[in-house]
Amino acid sequence: MKKTLLILLIIINYPTFGQNKYRIEKCVWNITKPADYITRIDNFEEIIKLGEEYVEEKEELELANDSKTLFSIAKSDSSPINMMIASYQGNENIKNYTLKGYAKALGAYFKESSKEDDPKNITTVKVSEVVIDKIKFYLISSTLTFTEKKYAYTSDYYVTEIQGKEFSIAVMYDNEIDKRKIEKSITESTFK
Secondary structure (H helix, E strand, O other), X not given: OHHHHHHHHHHHHHHHOOEEEEEEOOEEEEEEOOOOOEEOOOOHHHHHHHHHXXXXXXXXXXXXOOOEEEEEEEOOOOXXXXXXXXXXXEOHHHHHHOHHHHHHHHHHHHHHHHHHHOOOOEEEEEEEEEEEOOEEEEEEEEEEEEOOOOEEEEEEEEEEXXXXXXXXXXXXXXXXXXXXXXXXXXXXXXXX
16 A cells, blocks of 8 residues: 555656746746756855946946845756856846846847957847746847857846846857757746
């Protein structure tokens, strides 16, 4: 009887293995992370501080100081590529610009900031709408091509407003296989 009960519990719960739930105020986000990705253990404080300093001196966008990182996953613990970070923060920029206006401002910012690094590199930025579980997101996709090294990677930034918060998913990948795995994880996620 115990074995039958255990098997029944496994069968009932099988679809939820690998699925994680995260709370954004009163909303619960369910996402299944790609199977071969690991949860990273990072010190976000240094990265956040560097980013804040750069944006404050270069742009008019306001930075929220109530940011909460939900998770960071990557294909390996040491690689800065093939990774995903989800977070939420105050929505001051969305209030100031509207969601669409903010997405366009981010797109322009991504294009301009990459030119400063090396003018020989080619940056392509596209801003589009994506619907995930009936919620409209803006996807700012920026591909940076290093012409001399013949290497490219893409940064995708999904942004929306949920429960009065700016919710975002930042993604970086350098190959089609990882792009598909990450996209599937994001686009099949649900909000309740």
